Amino acid sequence: MTGNPTREDVAPPAPAAAEPAPRKNPGLLAATGSIAFATLISRITGFVKQVLLLTLLGAAVASSYTVAAQIPNMISELVLGAVLTSIVVPVLVRAEREDPDGGAAFVRRLFTVSVTVLGLAALLATAAAPVLVTRFFLDDTGKVSTTLTTALTYLLLPAILFYGLSALLTAILNTRQVFKPGAWAPVLNNVVVITVLVLYFLLPGEITLDPVRMSDPHLLLLGCGVTLGVVTQAMSLVPALRREGISLKPLWGLDDRLRQFGGMGAAIVLYVLISQAGMVFATHVSSSADAAGPAIYNNAWLLLQLPYGVLGVTVLTAIMPRLSRNAAAEDTPAVVDDLSVATRLTMIALIPIVVFFTVAGPQIGTALYGYGSFGEGNAERLGQAVSWSAFTLIPYALVLIHLRVFYAREQAWTPTWIILGITAVKVALSALAPVVARNDDQVVLLLGVATGLAFTVGAGIGGFLLHRALGDLRMANVGRTLWHVVTASAAGAVVMLIADRLLRLGALSDRFGGVGSMVRVAITGALMLLVTLTVMWLLKVPEILAITAAVRRKVDALRGRTPVEPEIAEADADEIAELEAARESEAEKTIVLPRLDYGDYGVAPYDAVTEVLPALRNLPSHIDAHGQLPYPGRRQVRTARDGSRRFADAGRPPGYLRGGRVEQEGVRVSDDHATGKSTVDESASTDPGSVSTDADGTRSPQAGTPDRSPSSRKSADGAADGRSGAGRPQRDPHVDTGVVPVSSPQLPPLRVPGSAPRTPMRGPKLIPGASVAGGRYRLLAPHGGARGLRFWQAQDVKLDREVALTFVDAEQRAGDVTGPDGPQAILSRTLRLGRINSPGLARVLDVVRGSSGGIVVAEWTPGRSLREMSGTEPSPLGAARAVQALAAAAEAAHRGGGALSIDHPDRIRISVAGDAVLAFPATFADADVTSDVRGLGAGLYGLITARWPLPEQAAPGQQPPAQTGGTIGGMRPADLTAEGTPVEPRALRPEVPFEISAVAVRALAADGGIRTAATVQHILGQASVVDQKTDMIPALRLGQRSPGATNHALADPEALAEEKKRSERMLFALVGLGITTVVLLALIGWWIANLLAGGSSDEPLTSQDFGLTPTTEAPSEPVAQAPAPAAAAGPVAASAVSVFSPQGTPDSPATARLAIDGDPSTEWSTDAYFQPFPALKNGVGLMVALAEPAALSSVSVTSDSPGTKVEIRSAPSDQASLDQTQVIGSATLRSGVTEIPVESEGRTSDVLVWITGLSTSGGGNKSSIAEVTFTAAE
Structure with missing residues (x-):
């Protein structure tokens, strides 16, 4: 299917075993495509069914049918649907895996109990049909016919049994990896109902409403036909069950495993019950005020579900499984990231739809439903209901995202409290709708608004609970995207309205009815879509830019043009020769990690944030070159022979992979080191530590490896896969607070041992514009480096924010990767800083581990570097206050048992708030309280004097680097006294207070008396207060420094630029608000004028009655008892x-x-x-x-x-x-x-x-x- 070898192709012949082989999956990708197509057909036929129901039945009969059809659906969902989702399916899967008979007895018991429970529910509901209709859903004094609704309910309630059986049988087939029958069954249901409606149209006569007769052929055809559709849906699954050999013979009994899920099942059943109570109450209110109310209310909601099902669900399909896995694994930072991405995607996909529905709702209603007995008037009212409630899509989608997180975290009762709040608000506002409405026609519109406000409250509750459970949700980028999308959608809506008015498209609706409205909606919708996408592209919304790039590549491919990719390097002959020579003397090989090929399942993806290496078993010798992992430091090389692209190590020759074959790399790759297991293969020879070449060209280590029997391998595999609790690393309790990020376990480098010295590999080429960490971060600008570290400002493409990246062992020169001084230990120590929340430390967001080094991801600190700020000769008091923040962060790290490694000026930046911040954290093994205190003194000294008093240190295991131009991080070394100590700052700048100068010098000295960061913070705080001036100072513009003035804060041009941008944004916002206000006032004035003027008239103003003058003319002269003049003919x-x-x-x-x-x-x-x-x-x-x-x-x-x-x-x-x-x-x-x-x-x-x-x-x-x-x- 995919052209890659399947698992059967590469696996060795399996020995005979007693236990049966697992069932093969017959093409999961093909099944997925069939399911997607069936789902699309189901939505189309379902929509056609709804349109026919409204247009053929009319508003009054459609309302009765809507209420009658809801009752069996709700009862079936309450009795079995929720329980099936929460309890039955998990236990069904467990029974199939654990029971000796493959779960056959469990299926039989489950089917027997389900038929019994559903049958009893159907019988009881049918007997209580009049009570259900008149006491819960409708009112005897309402506008909807209770007799017709009761008659239809009698005919539809038997469908309870088949609704439940359809869901149960589909779940049973899904556990057997059979998906197509369950996907196509609803389509058959829709086809049967559509056929019944066509017969209803051809049948002479109409349903009689007064009186309603059960013998009416229209009534019998409608009720029995719809029930027949549900029966067909359930019975269509029986042939698939027989093909799978699944027995449904009655077998009484209740499996004990069902009781294990009772708590979650009770919570979900209560959830469904509460949500249904809100729907029943809204239906009752709508039917009491309007005969068409239930039909309009229900179909308006279904119409809103159509774009959500197509766009919202489709967009979130990719992110929700990963979000659920991360939530179940308690990976809090990953959940927060996925939640942010899901919210951004939801806003981008749904906000334009919401705006379009709000503006063009009436036209949409007429275009879709303005036919037959339903009429253009009711269709327009349905469109108005869509307009009033379109905003519901946004909070509704957010609530579903929140619920997915809570269920994945096994917090089953939390969604129940959320739906309880939603239902309470919905019921309260629905009860107020008839009171607030000006007429009965407005009640159904206000019910839609009540539903939207209720979900808005639910989204707020869910967000609050998520914030309490996960910590900071990082929604700043979501807010920025939200405003961009709202602005673009509003621009598209304005252009659409202007075009509709100028082109007089309303004439299409007036002259051609529903067909004309459909053409009108198509024109205005296409115009709004074009304008909205254009504005979002101009605003550089990342997702839209990605879409346009993909479309451009597709167009270029269709036109036969090869896209230009300047980042791909050409492998020239000199480079190949050089790397081939290096390869000859290289004894240790770093293994290229191919992605796992699962055959019909596809190729296993790598996460864009943290590259977790799955265990590989029986590594094939023939692996496609395109399956390599693009980790930082590898670049694509286009070969001259076939033009194909592949990844090559910076230190590997381009010929390392030949013909897609892994040469001389036979070591099994796994994550067993993370669990204390060995990674060597089971092949052996007589020479310990040697390497032999197999017949297929691969190499394997020889004797000296532990025995890997099948039993031991099985246990090791379980540990490697992370399914063993013993093998899983212990979690830090701070992880659950949402502060400390979670990354992959520390993995050792995978090499073949050898005796020859290792040739250093080339490090990754870090240049502006390059992407690292699987494309997650795009490099923007370098900011120096220290001790083998490289500091970069980068853009987080996924979350649309700027971050600070610290590359650890970027040049891959570390000798001992896993030792206490190695890169992996540096990453682990730095990860602990994520729990510190201080203005003096850039918060650590994540750690990305590579084969040797890695990347520390921290929040970006806007402002200036220490070197740039020191060049402005800041005031001593401002410098002291800046270092105070850094000292507070250092003290927090020391109290937690860590350190900051304040050892280089490139690490420190001055924020826009005037605080000294460790912007590029990376903690070395030699960092302790003493070194951090010296670093604080060096930072204060450097700010005041523009000189760095500490010598530049070397990376662990390396010689100190030569100073370029006699500077350290661009700063001159401090002048030394005869005793070898730095010259006091007061000697260089006499205006420096004694206390501040003394802190800087004594913190640098080993015996200066200052031993803790808290002491530095305390003394600098006192010095700032004692020396603070209280004289009257002249008013200065922001950032202006008068000559000789001693400012107490550090002026920052970036802060001024940010303030200017903020002022400009505020100005634009005020202008936009003013324009919006004028437009709204104009619209309100126009509406009031029309309301007061009433209908138009061609008569002169003197002949029209505006309601402001008497209806009869007064006589010209007052005459007592004069009769009123007769009206003129x-x-x-x-x-x-x-x-x-x-x-x-x-x-x-x-x-x-x-x-x-x-x-x-x-x-x-x-x-x-x-x-x-x-x-x-x-x-x-x-x-x-x-x-x-x-x-x-x-x-x-x-x-x-x-x-x-x-x-x-x-x-x-x-x-x-x-x-x-x-x-x-x-x-x-x-x-x-x-x-x-x-x-x-x-x-x-x-x-x-x-x-x-x-x-x-x-x-x-x-x-x-x-x-x-x-x-x-x-």
Whole structure:
């Protein structure tokens, strides 16, 4: 499959054994691809099913179906689903591995118990169906039909048994590595339901709502058909079970192992119960206020889940397994890093979707659901619900990430408290929704907002609990990315709105309905996506830059162009000859570590942070050159023969690997040294320590190696794999606080012993722009070095932050790698500094270990180096205060039993806060309290005098390096007195206070009386207070130093630059805030103006009623008892209109105003019905409010729907019921204008145009009204 040798290809023939061979996995990668494709098809068919349900059933019936379908789903999940996830699957896997029969008896017992429990639950739920519907989900006084919902519930509740069996059988197959049937089963369910809905459409008639009859063929087809889909989903798994030979014969009994997981199971069942309680309450509230409420609420949430399932889950799939493994291993720093990455990826993937849904929600609803019986009006309301609740995606995704961490850490009860907080907030806010809403249509919108706010609270609770459990979550980079993505998304939304207005795309929705809205959404969505990605690229969001680079490479590959890679070195003839000569005299070989090839499973990856070396068994002699580990110090070499690239050691000849073959490297590579085991191979000869060459060209050590019998090898393998508690290193208790990072165990160098001296290898070439640690860090700028260390400023590509890298044994010159003075010991000692939190020490974030040396990763310290700051002649008091911080860090290290190794000026930087910081930590073996005290004195002396008083020390085991230009770290050595001690600072700068000068000199002297860092800190603190000036000083700009002035702080140009940038950012933020405020105020003003103005009118302003003047004109002269003048004959203006639909949701309420806008080219239309009135409802109409009361003589209706039957009714108010209205005229409309005479007994201010029969001229049951005008009697 992959072209690489499989495990069977390279393994020696296995001896005969009594125990059966493990089951082979038939192509995991192929199965994974099939599962992904099946999941995609399942989502598509599921979405089609939901669209058909809404458009064919209509809002009222769809709400009843939604509630009825939720009940068996929730009961099945509560009875078995949660328990299956938390208890059954782990025990199932254990039973298959431990039981002599491979878990067959356990499966039979489990199936028997599950069928019994699910069957009883289905029977009890069916018997209690009326109670469940009317007491929990719906209200008898609500808008959703309880009788129809109860009837559907009776037909759907038997699906409880098959929902549970489908989940159980899928879990059983998954434990046998059979994934395809379980992935395709939901697709079969969706296909069956879609077929049932098509038959429902073809069946004549409609479901009768009053009364509801169980014998109704539509009702039976819908309920039984949906249940048949669930039965098909479960039964489709039976053939796969038979192929696997899994018996499902009844076997009574309960396995004792299930009780071991009872605590976790109870917590998860309680979690599900609490979450379902919130959903039930929200459904109850929505059904009480709106007949379409449950359908809109449920489908809006499903629509939000679609992008999360496609983008959110896809993006997090790569990071979540690693996060779970690190959490289970209690690797706190790795969990924090993965949590940060997961949060950043979530923001980048979902924020643009959230903004798009918020802005274009109504158009999306119309484009997807604005068809059939559901109608454009309900579809637009569903889109509005999506707009109001789109922000829920962000906290929802964060909550799921938090829950994954807690479950992986086996803190099963913590998610229960989180969901309890979420549900409490959701229930409280949902109860307030009907009170706050201005009308019933707004209730479902506020329920979506309540859900979003509840998950926001849950995300806050989860973040607080994670912070308490893991320590600092390092979310600074997440905040920066968040603002970048929000800015880019807002820019895309603004451009989208402007384009929508300028191009008049709204006409597409008005003229072509759902199809036009779909085209509109496609255009605006593509435009917003383009602008958003462009802005994020300009803001240099790392993930977007990586995507663009990958796309560019793909385009270049399709165009046949080879991408330019300047970092790849060409191997010239001279270099090859030189390295070949070095190879001839080299007796010790550093083994190239190939990545494990698992055949069908693929190639094992290496972690980008810490390269952990897995144990290799039976190392093959033929290994692909591309499988080598790119550790720092190796570079890619393009061969001249085939142009292929491979990694080569800096000290290895390019011909080291020939034809992808590992030559003369036969030593088994493992991590046994980490557990005290030997790494030598089991081959032997008569000469101890010698090396023999096998027939295949590999070498193996000879006699002198311990016996590796199969039993001993098995135990060693277990220890090497980290599965043995004895072999695992003891954890430091401080690790769980989130302060001390965790890295790989210390590994010895893997070499073949030899007698010839070892030729030094070339170290890695450290140049700006190079990537190290598997590409995790990109080098930015060098900052010197000391004692074999190299100091670099770098960019953490993964977490988007600057870090300080200290390369230990960068040139690979260390003789004893694992000794107390070796690089590995330096890394281990430095790792302990991670528990110190002090301004004087850059916090140690991680340690990356290599074959010889390694890298210390610490926080970057913005500011200036000690040499640069000393050149500015800082004030003595400022220098004293700076060294105080460094002395506090040294004292903290000494109290913990460690030391800082303050031995070189390149190590020390002055932060923007004016503190001296050990910016590049690396603790040598000779570091102790005395050496650190001398280092503090040297730092203070160097700051004041710009001279370094200590000699430059050599790396362990090496000669002191020659001083370049007579300087140490760029600083001149201190002048010495006749006694050989440094000249006092007061002699060089008379303004230096005596106490500060004395501290510097005495700390440097061995017998100066200052023996601890605490003493240095105390004396410098006193000196700063005693010599502090209290005189009035003139105002200076930030960073300005007047000549001769003694400032008490160290001025830093970097701090000034940072302050300037901060000021500029604040200015930009204020400008953006101002613009946003103006836009919001303009929108609010426009909304208020429309609200006050009401409907538009073509009449003069003097003839319009704004509600601010009386409806009748006052007489020109006051006349006692003068009767009001009669209304003049002629047209009467209409001031407002609304859709009147007492037995269902309104039809296209957003376009009702088009019937009185004076423009015959625009129209209001009803929904398309599959059956004429009164099959589903008795009618629909327009309630028109007249500008002034009038006695009408006729009503003219302009329509292109001939055959429409209408009644003209007078109403006492715009909120009157149908029974309260009175018929004053009726007619059957013809195409064009139809004038309807009316007989009005008096004046009326509200008129109902009531449609009792729909037009069938268009092939369906649908009518439209372009204009309605009224004429008053003379």
